[in-house]
Amino acid sequence: MNSLVAFNKPFNVISQFSKHEKYQTLKDFIELPKFYPAGRLDTDSEGLLLLTNDGKLQAEISSPKFKLPKTYWAQVEGQITEQAINKLIKGVQLKEFYTAPAKVKILDGTLDLWQRNPPIRARKTIPTSWISLTITEGKNRQVRRMCAAVGFPCLRLIRVQIGKYNLFDHHLQQGKWKAITINDL
Structure with a gap:
């Protein structure tokens, strides 16, 4: 049976199952045979990673x-x-x-997120802000590079949604996974 898994990938975890000499891999969190990541999420990024055993999906x-x-x-x-x-x-x-247009908005208020380990560098004299950014491309480190290109380097990056699949709909704690229903993307 074809299945889909949502995983809340922690910081410093590589989006692969094969062993790595320096970092943890998906195998340290998920023991499902013949499942593979549908796309990648950089080692220094966190959040939603979808895995499936269906090549077409x-x-x-x-x-x-x-x-x-x-x-x-x-x-x-x-x-x-x-x-x-x-x-x-x-x-x-x-x-x-040249990147395609993105949907972007400033996120106000306090975000109820898990603590990153290790925490981001904090500077007393330089504030930080959060934005939500939706893209339809996915070039190497694209969101980080876009933020830097407009003068605001990215300190922490969390993917919260892929298509209709939202990390928070599944109440996934960091490092945890859950089988989810396959919906239209």
């Missing part, structure tokens, strides 16, 4: 040709400006390409 989730929206919460250095937000919304020039 894996391609639909991870392939750029399907333009599946992915939403990230980014904690950036400094108090982000409307000018920076507008640049992200229009798309920004990175070295090798």
Whole structure:
């Protein structure tokens, strides 16, 4: 039977099952035969990673040709400006390409998140702010590079949604996984 698993990937975990000399891998958290990640999430990023045993579904989730929206919460250095937000919304020039327009909004208030281990670097004189950023691409380290391109380096990055699948709908604690119902993406 084809299945889908949602995993809340911690910081410093590699999105692969094969052993790594320096970092923990998915195998340290998930013991399901013939399941593979549908896409990747950088070692220094946290949050929603979908895994499946269905090759067609894996391609639909991870392939750029399907333009599946992915939403990230980014904690950036400094108090982000409307000018920076507008640049992200229009798309920004990175070295090798111009990004597609993104959906971006400032996240106000306190976010009820798990503590990152190790915590981000904190500077007493430099505030941080959080934004929600939705993209349909998925180039290498794209969200981090977009934030840096508009002058607000990313300190913490959490993927919260892939298509219709939202990390918080499944009440997943960090490092935990759950089998979920396959819906239309």
